[in-house]
Amino acid sequence: MKPQILKTSALTKSFPGSNSAAPVINNLDTHFFKGEFTVIMGNSGSGKSTLLYLLSGLDKATSGKIWIDDFPVHNRTEKELALMRRQKVGFVFQDSNLVPNLTVKENILVAGRLVSKNSNQLNKRVDELLNDLGILPLANRMPGQLSGGEAQRCAMARALINDPVVIFADEPTGSLNSEASLKVMDCLDTIHSKGQSIVMVTHDLKSATYGDRILFFRDGQIVDERLRLGERGCAAEEEALFTWLKQKGW
Amino acid sequence: MNSILLIIKSNLARRRSQSITAGVSIVTVSLLFSLSIGILTSIQQPFDKVFNNLNASHILLLYDFRNDNGDSMKNWFLKQPEVESVGNPDAYYNCNGPLFVKTGKIDALVQITEFTSNHLRQDKLKILKGDIKDAPGINEIWLPNYLAVQHNIQVGDTIAIPTSGGTYSFKVSAMVSDPHYGSGMVNPTRAWVKAGSLSFFAPVSQLTNNCLGIRLKSTDLVADVLGRFNTKFNFAGTALQYSIFKSAFMSTYQLIAGILLIFSILALIIAVYLIRSIIIKTIYDYYKLTGILKAQGFTPANIIVIYVTQYLFMAILFIALGCCGTSFILQLIMQSVMRTIGVIDLHLRLPFIFAVSFIFLTTIIVLTAFIAALKTTKIKPAQAIKYGAPERIKTRTRADNIINRSLLPLLPALSIRALMENKKRALVTFTVLLFTIFILLFSSGVTTSLSQLKYNKAAWGFENGEIELVRNGATPIGFTHQELKEIFEGEKGIKSVTPFSYESIMILPGAGKQPVNLFGKAYEGDITKAGLITLSGIYPSNESEIALCIGTAKLLGKMPGDSIAAFIEGQQVTLKITGVYQDISNMGQGFRLSSKTFEKLNPVYSPAMYSLKLVNVAGAEDYKKYLQKKYGSTITINMNIEDRLKQMGIVSNMIITFLLLAIFFITILLLSIWNDVIVSTRDYRKSFGIFKTAGFTPRQLRMLLVWKMILLCAFSLILAIPLSLFLSPLLMGQVTQNFGIVQFPFSVSGVSVIIIACIFFCAVVLCAWLSSSGASKINPRVLLVGQ
């Protein structure tokens, strides 16, 4: 059995102000494996983003426990969480969320400089990453001068710069056309093939077929999971996944 | 038009905190502005009012009746058409020594004058405190109110007057308003006793001083009449006139109003910046709305009207508020002024003051709003509705290597990038910072300069001696000038002696111009030995030369090298002007002569005053005691200028005023920093979310904002310190030039500059830190699409 990289125990999150009494995350026990590409699917508003925020230490749970790489994330101060995030977590959003007044390269360097003190080494590492993701020629552009797909790949480079334990991606292809989506997913696949653990939320069936394991999230719980059987991104796999999701009430 | 009003209403309601910020700054500007105009336009009123109510004389002739004949002068004046009435010659006794009261001694030169029944008609006195009586009773004295207030003398106190045969005590029975001696800025001052009572305590041989008052039909006839008088009489006494009484009374208030005006203009500049940035901010916030409005058929002009009307409303409302404050504060100020001088009713020209403030300030505010609102015309509807923000493709800036290379720590590097990103806002904050620190340094510089006066006396126009004393030649055992001078030259503790005397001369500026009566000093020996300096030229060294004070030189239109005709000791002479100097002690008027001029014209002339420069400067107080003990009543040691200033409370009042202004400006500064930080937090909340995700700690997030202020603050300090050193003397020179100081003797203390810079820096950083707490509470959900 593969070692677990991320796990939760009795994880609960409710928003005190919200009118529905039911917690968004309800007593969730789950785990993610090292080197695995896990996909979380679920209806809109079911709490997937909330779950990713909790797992990555961006938000604090109402109760319950989380471990990343055996590091307890629960009961931490904001500062400890921040220090944990810069070392262990990379995050990719639906929006690339690049800092608009920094160049592509600087966006990545800012994250890198939080951890690495050696600027030569860091610069080399950034160039390497940009090259791997196919955006090295764009290094000195401003975010406003990038296409959606290019910006998203830049966001991935930023998430990867500190060699995180796990990368969280919240609908990374949600705003992209199919061509750009494909490129982004290929990049994620490349990263994954080098052993990177990834947890991704998506609505897109094609993107979801890149996952090794697909979790279905509903009513604050992971209600079922499915391992990929066929080829990544192939139509048959997409079809099968769709049928499975429909059964779960997607 | 209806829809425009609706939009304005919602603008004001939704941007409440910004509307309040703009409102507060408009209120302050209008308060300061209308107050300074109010003081400037109202302050002469109480003086003129009291002057006329009391039938005060426009000309006071002080003379020795052995030299000038009072009756013949009176008769001559009575025949002049401009003259309304002439009083009787009043006998007065010049009390040179200090007066003693229970609170200590008063080092003022007091003319103790007999109050005759003539004063019920001309030069009346108004009793402000004490029994209302027609005249002082036996052994009673009436004091000018300002003197009583300054020395905390109450009705019923006793006051002891030094005479040749010991001291003589009076009971203070009333405080009066005496327009001729309405302020501590003029020395001597005057006190009143019962007619005929001078001979109780002074030998008849000393009672030779008389004072004659002449009241004219109008104030602008003074020069005419005096001119004719001087050609007719060889007047050897002193002629005081209306303009001196008035400027002495008004000078302090004009100074205050001038400073207020400078501050209100600074505040106005801040308000304009603030309003401009608020409007531009609103425009961006409502970018989408504006696009929608345009799409609905609003023309750019309609949209400009929205902003302009909104600020017009705000201007009217808040200027009105400021003016309310002014009418209240102005009443208070004027009432306290009136109480010291004794006027009851005063007509403040409030409508005029308010009209000026309204028109001036509203125009500026509306113009600012208009120019700022012109930006909206550039909004393209389609783009605005789609993006909800101006499409700004950022291009690379010059600072782009700042993050790649690890020259700078990450946080300041990012802050520099943020500053470059929004240069305009950075500039606004920078300007506010610069203004505030400038004002703080300016205030501290001016206060330091005043309190350092004693180390820098020459620049203010005073001799640099530590001790100034009067030779009491009239006392039976008194010394002659020659004797006393030799004695002082023989004293080991005295480095140098400069004998001098106060003199008055009449300048005859030539055809068509009125003669000018001047007070000044005659010095024996080298004038520069007393430390005195000139603005241009040199001091006179022989009997036919003169140096003029800057105000007099301007008045006469003369420069070094020119010649003037003058009446001195009853004789007409021509003097060559050798130099021009500055001197605050006599409102910029006066002259300095060599004593040779007087020795030549008056064989019995001898100086009676001495400025002593000591060997041991620090021991001046002890040396004073030593001299007083050794030479007793043959000399009277005057209070030196720094103590006189201290007694008048000028420096401490100045410090309080500046302290209040400093608090006011720091409050504005802190408010705008707070505003800037809050707005930045909101504008850059996505960037903060990203940084948070990337692993910035809460402290680091806040420091991003704080670093911006640290950088701006450091830059403003770097610029403001030299700027204030350079500009403060120039600004103060403008303010004080009416007082005879064109080159302000500015001195700074490094320690106080450092302390102020540190306090300023800490206040800014602390305020930025406290207001940055929002940055650490950013919810990462801002990063979700559509948030």
Ligand SMILES: Nc1ncnc2c1ncn2[C@@H]1O[C@H](COP(=O)(O)OP(=O)(O)O)[C@@H](O)[C@H]1O
């Ligand atoms: N700060 C909050 N306060 C109240 N309710 C919230 C807050 N954040 C999220 N929610 C609610 O939690 C639910 C889950 O949101 P989210 O995790 O974004 O869903 P998903 O990503 O699955 O679409 C939604 O109903 C949302 O309204």
Ligand SMILES: [Mg+2]
């Ligand atoms: Mg979501």
